[in-house]
Amino acid sequence: MGKDGGSIPDEEWERFLRNAETGTQGAPKEPSARARMVARRLREEPGPPTGWRTHQPARRRRSKGWYAAGLLVAAGLLVVAVAPERLAGWFGGGDGASAPLAAESTRPGTPPATESAQLPTVEQPFRGSPAVRWADGTAGIHLPAAQATGWMSKAQVEQALDLSRDFLAESSLDAGVLSGERPQKAIALINPHQKDVQDYLAAAFRAPSREDDPLLLFSRFEDSKVRLVGDVVKTRGRIAFREGKRGAVEVTADVTYVYPVVRAAEGSDEVARTIVRREVVMSWDDPAKVIVEPGTFSFVSYKVDTTNGGCDTFTGYFNPEFRAERETSGQGDGRRVDPYDRSDSMDEHMRGADDEECGTATRS
Numbered sequence: 001m002g003k004d005g006g007s008i009p010d011e012e013w014e015r016f017l018r019n020a021e022t023g024t025q026g027a028p029k030e031p032s033a034r035a036r037m038v039a040r041r042l043r044e045e046p047g048p049p050t051g052w053r054t055h056q057p058a059r060r061r062r063s064k065g066w067y068a069a070g071l072l073v074a075a076g077l078l079v080v081a082v083a084p085e086r087l088a089g090w091f092g093g094g095d096g097a098s099a100p101l102a103a104e105s106t107r108p109g110t111p112p113a114t115e116s117a118q119l120p121t122v123e124q125p126f127r128g129s130p131a132v133r134w135a136d137g138t139a140g141i142h143l144p145a146a147q148a149t150g151w152m153s154k155a156q157v158e159q160a161l162d163l164s165r166d167f168l169a170e171s172s173l174d175a176g177v178l179s180g181e182r183p184q185k186a187i188a189l190i191n192p193h194q195k196d197v198q199d200y201l202a203a204a205f206r207a208p209s210r211e212d213d214p215l216l217l218f219s220r221f222e223d224s225k226v227r228l229v230g231d232v233v234k235t236r237g238r239i240a241f242r243e244g245k246r247g248a249v250e251v252t253a254d255v256t257y258v259y260p261v262v263r264a265a266e267g268s269d270e271v272a273r274t275i276v277r278r279e280v281v282m283s284w285d286d287p288a289k290v291i292v293e294p295g296t297f298s299f300v301s302y303k304v305d306t307t308n309g310g311c312d313t314f315t316g317y318f319n320p321e322f323r324a325e326r327e328t329s330g331q332g333d334g335r336r337v338d339p340y341d342r343s344d345s346m347d348e349h350m351r352g353a354d355d356e357e358c359g360t361a362t363r364s
Contacts, residue, residue, distance in 0.1 A: 100135040103142040104238050104342070111341035114363070120271040122229055125260030129273065129363065130340045131234035134258070138169050140235030141255055150247035151286035157249055160284045161239060163189065164251045164297070172219045172257050172278065173233055179223045180317060186218065191296040208316035215318065216304050219276055221261060222317040229260040229271055236342065248285040250300060253278070256342060261320055272320045273364050275307040275339040279346040303346050307339035307361050338362045 112130035119128060126132040134140050143165060146158035170177070170186035177183045182205060190197060203212035214220065221228070237255030244250030256277040262268040281300035285292065310319030339361050
């Protein structure tokens, strides 16, 4: 249900029915990763010669907030993938709670209702968070109905949407990638001629740093330190598309992922959650107008906000904190943010994220 429509948004209706509190009293507080912007969106200027997408360098923004923010607009040559291989069966299962919410077809008008103050367990790792009612894996990513757009037919748009969602699965839901493996299948979907992105990928996995952090696009945990609880990742988000430059089909994915983890040591049962919201904009261009490599897309931009993934750490892996670490590190001095709130855009969500202190989550 839409923000501006005549009906009540899903979360607001659920809030009314459940008569839940609207505040965040008693929520745990967790420091987050450093907020940073790798580059800003390509400015609206007269374009270069037909067939090329140029990159305009931007100043880096430094931050110690637990929001890791990245945006890269790259010199791009891209292509449309018209031979999708749809992934199926990603992370089925549940938490034993009530049925999932309806799909998020449009941006919600309000944050999700406050859940009862219950700690997560190995048996119920999403208990006490809004994610308990979210869908599992790709089932939580709403895919719109395809229609002819730009240079593409309806069938081609449907294929591009499927393959775009496959990239999200390979980069943020694949079990091997989550345990620290290199995301080979996801990388294979990225146009190898997009030099800025390829340079970033090479550096990110060789020597992770503030500027070249693989976590901007991929979710990875160091399996010698933590392990996922079960095989369920909760998600909520949506994919949209529109006509882009030169008749391209521009696909935007805005998805929040919730990862429950425990320490890697045998018998560990304290559950922590890492919450990641990513916005990825992919462009599928007319091969008659650009230099292309079949079966790949080029990035227009990407951004990420991370909660409890590590504050000011750049190891190439999320570094979630547990109770003992939180008691030692204390609360951050930066802004307070609800990581489950999807009622604002990514730009609004990240506004003010380049403060110089670690922030505080209002709930985890």
